[in-house]
Amino acid sequence: MNDLLDPLLLARWQFGLTTVYHFLFVPITIGLAATTAVFQTAWYRTGKTEYLRITRFFGNIFLINFAMGVVTGIVQEFQFGMNWSEYSRFVGDVFGAPLAMEGLLAFFFEATMIGLWIFGWDKLPRGIHLATIWATAVGSILSAYFILAANAFMQNPVGYEMSGEGGRAELVDIGALLTNRVVLAAFPHTIAASFMVAAGLIISAAAWHLARNRNLETMRPALKYGLWLMIGSGILTTLFGDQLSLAMVATQPMKMAAAEATFDTVCGADASFSIFTLGTPDGSSELFSIRIPYLLSFLSTHTFDGCVEGINDLQAQYTEQFGPGDYSPILWVTYWAFRWMIGLGLLHVVIAVVGLWVTRKGRMPKQAWIWKVAIWSFPLSLLAMSVGWVFTEMGRQPWIVFSLMKTESGVSPYVTGLDVLISLVAFTLVYGILAVVEVRLIIQAIRKGPPEVGDPDPETGKIEPATTVY
Amino acid sequence: MDLATLWFWIVAFLFVGYFVLDGFDFGVGMSLPFLGRDDTDRRVLINTIGPVWDLNETWVIVAGAALFASFPEWYATLFSGFYLALLLILLALIARGVSFEYRHKRPDSKWKAWFDGMIVVGSAVPALLWGVAFANIVAGVPLDADHNFTGNLFTLLNPYALLGGLTTLLLFFTHGVVFASLKTDGELRERARRLATRSGLITIVVAASFLLWTGLAFGTLWFWIFAAVAAFALIGGWLMNLRGSEGIAFTLLAVTVATAVLALFSALFPDVMPASNDPANSLTIENASSTEYTLTVMTWVAVFTLPIVLLYQGWTYWVFRKRVTRSSIEAAAH
Numbered sequence: 001m002n003d004l005l006d007p008l009l010l011a012r013w014q015f016g017l018t019t020v021y022h023f024l025f026v027p028i029t030i031g032l033a034a035t036t037a038v039f040q041t042a043w044y045r046t047g048k049t050e051y052l053r054i055t056r057f058f059g060n061i062f063l064i065n066f067a068m069g070v071v072t073g074i075v076q077e078f079q080f081g082m083n084w085s086e087y088s089r090f091v092g093d094v095f096g097a098p099l100a101m102e103g104l105l106a107f108f109f110e111a112t113m114i115g116l117w118i119f120g121w122d123k124l125p126r127g128i129h130l131a132t133i134w135a136t137a138v139g140s141i142l143s144a145y146f147i148l149a150a151n152a153f154m155q156n157p158v159g160y161e162m163s164g165e166g167g168r169a170e171l172v173d174i175g176a177l178l179t180n181r182v183v184l185a186a187f188p189h190t191i192a193a194s195f196m197v198a199a200g201l202i203i204s205a206a207a208w209h210l211a212r213n214r215n216l217e218t219m220r221p222a223l224k225y226g227l228w229l230m231i232g233s234g235i236l237t238t239l240f241g242d243q244l245s246l247a248m249v250a251t252q253p254m255k256m257a258a259a260e261a262t263f264d265t266v267c268g269a270d271a272s273f274s275i276f277t278l279g280t281p282d283g284s285s286e287l288f289s290i291r292i293p294y295l296l297s298f299l300s301t302h303t304f305d306g307c308v309e310g311i312n313d314l315q316a317q318y319t320e321q322f323g324p325g326d327y328s329p330i331l332w333v334t335y336w337a338f339r340w341m342i343g344l345g346l347l348h349v350v351i352a353v354v355g356l357w358v359t360r361k362g363r364m365p366k367q368a369w370i371w372k373v374a375i376w377s378f379p380l381s382l383l384a385m386s387v388g389w390v391f392t393e394m395g396r397q398p399w400i401v402f403s404l405m406k407t408e409s410g411v412s413p414y415v416t417g418l419d420v421l422i423s424l425v426a427f428t429l430v431y432g433i434l435a436v437v438e439v440r441l442i443i444q445a446i447r448k449g450p451p452e453v454g455d456p457d458p459e460t461g462k463i464e465p466a467t468t469v470y
Numbered sequence: 471m472d473l474a475t476l477w478f479w480i481v482a483f484l485f486v487g488y489f490v491l492d493g494f495d496f497g498v499g500m501s502l503p504f505l506g507r508d509d510t511d512r513r514v515l516i517n518t519i520g521p522v523w524d525l526n527e528t529w530v531i532v533a534g535a536a537l538f539a540s541f542p543e544w545y546a547t548l549f550s551g552f553y554l555a556l557l558l559i560l561l562a563l564i565a566r567g568v569s570f571e572y573r574h575k576r577p578d579s580k581w582k583a584w585f586d587g588m589i590v591v592g593s594a595v596p597a598l599l600w601g602v603a604f605a606n607i608v609a610g611v612p613l614d615a616d617h618n619f620t621g622n623l624f625t626l627l628n629p630y631a632l633l634g635g636l637t638t639l640l641l642f643f644t645h646g647v648v649f650a651s652l653k654t655d656g657e658l659r660e661r662a663r664r665l666a667t668r669s670g671l672i673t674i675v676v677a678a679s680f681l682l683w684t685g686l687a688f689g690t691l692w693f694w695i696f697a698a699v700a701a702f703a704l705i706g707g708w709l710m711n712l713r714g715s716e717g718i719a720f721t722l723l724a725v726t727v728a729t730a731v732l733a734l735f736s737a738l739f740p741d742v743m744p745a746s747n748d749p750a751n752s753l754t755i756e757n758a759s760s761t762e763y764t765l766t767v768m769t770w771v772a773v774f775t776l777p778i779v780l781l782y783q784g785w786t787y788w789v790f791r792k793r794v795t796r797s798s799i800e801a802a803a804h
Contacts, residue, residue, distance in 0.1 A: 067571035071564040072522060077534050078556055085618070088549070091761040092542020100539035100768060103532035104775040111528040112786050119521035123789055163761075168542075171764045216726025412550035414618045423557045429560060436569060441575050470513065470520045470574050 005417030008408055011083040014424045018075050019258035019393070019421070020386050021431050026070035027385055030144060030191065031198020032062035033137035035225070037130075044130050050218050053450035057218070058202070058452075059117075059133075064441050066114060066436065083420060087400055088409030094160045094171045095150050098178070110139030144194075152183035154401050155392070163403075169404060179245045186392075189240035193385055195233035196348060200381030202226030204297045205357070205446045207374035210364065223359065227352045230377075234349035241345075249300040249308070252402055254318070254328060255364070255395035255399045259338040260280035260296055261331045271297035275339070306308040322403070329397040337391035340409050345385035351377055473769060474759035477540035477743065480772055482735040484536050488529035489600070493638070493727050494720075495519040497527050497567060497646015499593025502586055503660055505650060509579065512586060513799045516570060518653035521790045523570060525783055527563065535789045539768055540692060543617055543758035544742045551611060551619025552603055555626055559596045568594025597642040598635040602626060605634025605680075608688055608737050610744035613751040616742070617758075630683060637680040639671040641704075641730070645723040646758045648707070649672070652716040670708040677704060677726075681733065689736040694732035700726045 036059045077099065080088050088095075091438035113135040120129050121331040153160075159176030160169040207221035209215045227257065249256045257263075260273065273295035276288075298304040312330050318327040351373060358365045365371070498519050504558075506512035519526075538545040549556060567590040573585035609630055612620045642667055651662035681697045689697075707722030741760050745751035759765065 064575075067524075067568050070527070071567035074527075074531055077531055078549060078560055080540065081534075081545045082553055082556060083550070085546035085550035086537065088546040089542055092538055093764050094546060096535065096539030096542055096760065097764055097768060098547070099535040100532070101771055103528070103535040104771055104779065107531060108525065108528050108779045109782070112783055115521040115524055116531065119790060171767070174767045177794040276748055288687045327549065349522075360565050377537075392744070407711055411616075412546075412553075413616075414620060415550050415553050419553050426557065426561060430564060434564075437568075437572060441572065444575070470516045470570055 005421060007415055007420050008411045009081075010020075010417060010420035010424050011415075012407065014083060014420060014427060015079065016390075016393070017424070017431070018072065018427055021372060021435075022069070022072040023385065023389055024382055025065050025072060026140075026144070027190075027194030027197035027382070028065045028201060029062065029069045029075070030137075030140045030194040031196075031229075032058055032065070032201070032268055033133065033140050034195070035061055035198055035202065035229075037133040037137050038225075040130055040133055044126060048286065049453050050221065052453050053218050054222055056453070057205075057222075057445075057450035061201070061205070061442055061445050063118060068438055071112070072431075082423075083412055083415065084154050084400070084410045085412040085415075087405065090168050090405055090410070091153070091401060094169050094177065095153060096158075097151075097174065098146040098150040101344050102150075106139050106143035106146060110136055110143060113139060142193060143216075144191060145183070146352045148187050148190060149178050149180060149183045152180040152186060153177060153455040154399075155186075155396060156180055156182045156247070157401055157404055169401070174421070182244070182251060185240055185244035189237060189244050192233045192236035192240060193388065195229055196237055196345065197381045197385055198379075199226045199230035199233060199352070200348065200378040203230065203352070204375045204378035207371045207377075208271065208446055209449060211368065211371035211375075215449045220362075222354075227355045228350035230348055231356075234345065234352065237345060238349075239344075240271060242297045246302065252396065253309045254311065254314045255334070255392075256300055257314055257390065258311060258329045258334040259393055260308070261335045262308060262310045263312050264310040265307055265313050266296070266310065268297060268305045270307065271295075271300070271308045273299065300468075325398070325406075327398060328339075329395050334391055334395045337387040337394070340362060341384055341388040343390055344380055348377055348384070349379055365417050411418055471472075471525060473762060473765040474540075474727060474755045475740075476766055477536075477759065478735070478755050479737065480590075480733060481533065481537055481540060484529060484533035485735075486731045488533050489638070489642075489731050490724050490727045491522070491526035491529055492598070493642040494645040494649045494724075495513075495523045496593040496643065497599040497651055498643045499589045499646070500579070500597065500643050500666070501647050501650055502590055504665055504771040505647070505658060506586075509582060510796050510799055511658055512582075513574070514654055514658060514794050514796055515650055516573070516589070517794045517799060518650060520570070520774065524567075525786065529565070536768070536772075540760050540765060541753075541758045542760060543744060543753055547613065547617045547619055547743055547753060547758075548603075551613075551621070552606070552626060554623045555599050555603055559599050560619075562595035562599075565589075594639065598639045601638030602631045602732075604638075604686075604734055605631040606686060608734050610741075610746035610752070611746035612747040613743065613752055613753070617751065617753050620747075627657070630687075633676070633680045633683065637673075637677045637730075639647035640669065640676050641723075641727060643668045644673045645720070645727060648711055648716060648723055650721050651711070652720050654795055655795050658796070659716075663714065663716070667708070670704075670711060674704055674708060677730070681730070684734070684737055690736055690739070692736035692739075693733050696729045696736055700729040700733060703729065715772045752785075775777075 012444050039051050039055040039058065042048070043055055056305055113132045116124065117129065117132040117136055120132060124132070139206075159168065159171060159173040162168075163170045163173045202222055203226040206219040206226060209219040210223060244258065266272075272291040272293040275290045275292065294304045296308055297304055300306055300308045311331075313328050319325065355374060358370060398400055398406050398408070400410040489701050498515055502512050502515060506515055534545070537548075569585040569588040569592065573582050573589070576582075603626075606628075607628050609628075611625060614620050645668060647666040651666060652657050654662065678701060683702065685693055685697055703722045703725040707719045707726060710719035710722060741752050742754050742755055745753075745755035760768075
């Protein structure tokens with residue numbers, strides 16, 4: 001009973017649940033806003049109806065998803081204070097600044113521009129209307145920068161000093177905070193990965209229609225765009241992921257050790273990367289493992305003779321530095337999350353390359369399984385994004401702010417386990433119901449296909465876009 | 471004025487923005503069962519706030535983030551202390567936000583009725599609870615020496631705070647209904663105007679009692695000045711609505727909301743969260759604020775961005791200044 005009502009455990013579950021859930025919508029918003037803008041630009045420049053239909057098609061899916069992103073985002077901001085008040089007191093001076101900047105500089109802008117785009121089809125000049133969707137896309141990306149800068153402080157605190165009397169972290173260098181080594185790598189990595197998720201959605205949607213030989217004139221260009229976007233953003237995600245690994249090894253070596261479940265410090269050929277391990281990855285009962293020698297060394301240091309510190313050495317070092325305690329995260333989570341993230345990411349690039357090959361010069365494969373694989377690329381790319389976050393956040397444990405504050409010290413002292421349980425159950429139920437509705441609506445919108453657009457006006461040659469209303 | 475005091479008023483300004491803007495769209499949401507005779511009516515009403523509800527709601531996110539950045543102690547005490555009330559607000563805002571987006575996705579009336587209900591409840595709950603929350607902030611709540619709230623949900627549901635909640639509920643309702651009459655035409659517009667006349671009367675009585683109670687218990691000079699402006703603007707707005715000058719009525723009610731919020735912040739000043747059990751435990755502007763450095767950085771950001779934000783949001787309202795008509799909704803429904 002005590003365990004069930006442990007506020008710390010419940011608050012962590014709630015944070016994990018609501019954050020992973022929120023971040024299902026964020027990458028779709030980021031990737032689809034820009035995609036919608038690209039196709040609207042194509043329509044603006046060429047006047048081809050197909051492009052307008054694609055714009056409407058993805059714009060519609062983008063909107064179904066956008067509202068969820070907004071409302072689940074409010075929860076994110078409120079729950080720092082609600083469940084993690086000690087954390088908020090401790091870091092507010094530093095951590096609040098990027099959040100407030102996000103609101104003032106990015107989110108206000110994004111929320112205003114999206115309203116203008118949805119309702120402005122017949123009220124704004126075409127060029128300005130086009131600008132509003134680009135502005136939405138820019139706003140969403142800028143927003144991500146500030147949030148990731150705040151998160152980077154939790155991974156690698158910089159730009160602060162500890163205050164003598166208050167015992168809190170205080171901001172002394174906003175420039176350092178916003179150019180944290182971790183955010184400089186995590187931002188492009190996350191944005192590129194968001195475009196992979198959007199590409200997955202586009203490939204899925206287009207494949208569903210093409211497999212049924214429908215809407216060829218719009219879904220073929222959409223598929224081609226999606227496949228190229230997947231390859232391009234996949235390469236960037238990998239490159240910046242590599243940069244992020246280096247930053248991680250430099251700032252949070254325990255996380256890399258936990259990603260590989262390496263207990264002893266290893267160098268050179270011994271610093272191998274296991275693709276797959278049978279048995280428990282706690283080092284004691286390894287039954288079978290496929291290993292690539294040198295790879296871990298290369299990932300961690302970009303050299304083949306580098307050393308990677310093991311969990312045992314780091315544990316000893318941290319115990320000396322911070323006092324007794326367990327300084328490693330849950331290893332099976334970090335080990336497998338890291339592999340699923342990388343594996344699914346690479347798989348999607350391969351799918352996209354193969355997809356371009358089998359559809360080259362307008363070919364349309366007849367095999368149903370090819371299209372099925374393509375349709376699965378959306379849920380699987382979202383899964384890759386989620387496990388990536390699970391890895392980076394759970395890999396930081398037991399710290400809430402690495403080296404400064406442990407997660408257990410950040411929780412609200414007077415909020416009872418029952419309070420958090422009520423809130424966790426409420427969010428789980430509401431988010432669960434909304435997930436069902438959301439998925440159904442997205443599937444319905446995809447199946448419906450790109451909406452028809454009326455013929456051009458015979459006199460002016462212009463296409464009158466329909467008014468969008470709720 | 472030192473930076474922390476400046477930020478007290480910037481936070482006040484952000485909450486003014488939030489309550490002036492999201493307040494009336496809560497009101498429009500609550501008015502659906504009173505004003506909407508059929509689906510087209512309800513769609514007209516929802517579309518009056520369609521392009522702007524999202525940016526209106528953004529104000530609470532910015533206000534919350536600004537509170538976090540400038541007064542971390544206040545943010546931490548308030549959000550962890552008013553836990554279940556804020557949980558209800560969050561759930562309501564979620565239900566409301568997705569309902570706007572989802573209700574028209576299917577033609578069947580059961581589906582729509584379900585989301586209409588969520589819009590009504592999702593608008594009424596925050597309209598009520600924000601008033602309860604702010605009345606409690608002004609009146610003070612039990613805090614320990616580390617500034618942690620030691621009460622529970624029922625501590626917050628005291629008569630004074632409930633009166634505060636009723637005040638915001640009615641004020642937002644009336645403001646929203648006046649907005650509806652400003653943005654619609656024909657029968658709906660007339661119905662809204664009549665409803666505003668009736669709800670306005672109750673609002674005047676309730677709001678006057680709440681302001682009087684606040685003033686007698688916690689009043690300062692500035693409180694009385696703002697409260698007087700709020701009272702005159704409310705009565706003026708009611709009269710203008712009666713006369714059919716919807717634009718002026720809407721503006722005067724916006725002034726009412728703004729000055730009422732400023733009156734509450736004036737009553738609070740220089741505390742930010744008074745302790746009802748022991749004044750020594752109170753959170754004040756001084757002991758709750760961020761460092762000079764953080765506040766300086768944030769001041770630069772706010773000074774540069776807020777005017778631009780007001781400009782482009784004002785432009786949005788101007789773009790969508792026309793009335794929403796039944797015929798426009800029916801034409802777009804195909």
